[in-house]
Amino acid sequence: MMITSEVTEIGPNAIVESDPIAILFGPEATNNLKDVAVIQKFDVRHPEFNLRRGSQISIRNHTYTVTFCGKLVNANLQGVGHVTLCFSAIPETPLESAIYLSPEKFPGFTVGDKIIYTFK
Known part of the structure; x- marks a missing residue:
C-alpha cells in the first residue's frame, strides 16, 4: 500500500543543518x-498506516528503508500526521514516535515535495 502526503509548510526552525531529523505534523x-x-497534508483523509521495519519512504527522489519504527508511529500518523524522521543510526534507546531510516542521508525539504509511504 502507498500513502502520499505533500509538504505544505516548513517552520522557520524545522530544519537544523547539524541535526539529521525532521518532525512532521x-x-x-x-x-x-x-x-x-514540516507540515504534511495527506492525499486521503485519515489514512491507515502499517509502517514497520522494511517499509519504505520516498522524499525528493530519495528512497529510504525503515530500520526502526517506534510503537507510537502508526497511531500518531493516523491521528495527527505526526512522526519524527531520523536519518541516523538507531540509538540504544530509540524514540517510540520516530522512524529511523537508511541510508542515513538527510534529503532536505521544500514546500510542494511529496512524501510517499510504502508498506504491506
Missing part, C-alpha cells in the same frame, strides 16, 4: 509546533 498542528515542524 498534519495541518492541524498548533502554531508552536508549526514553528519547528
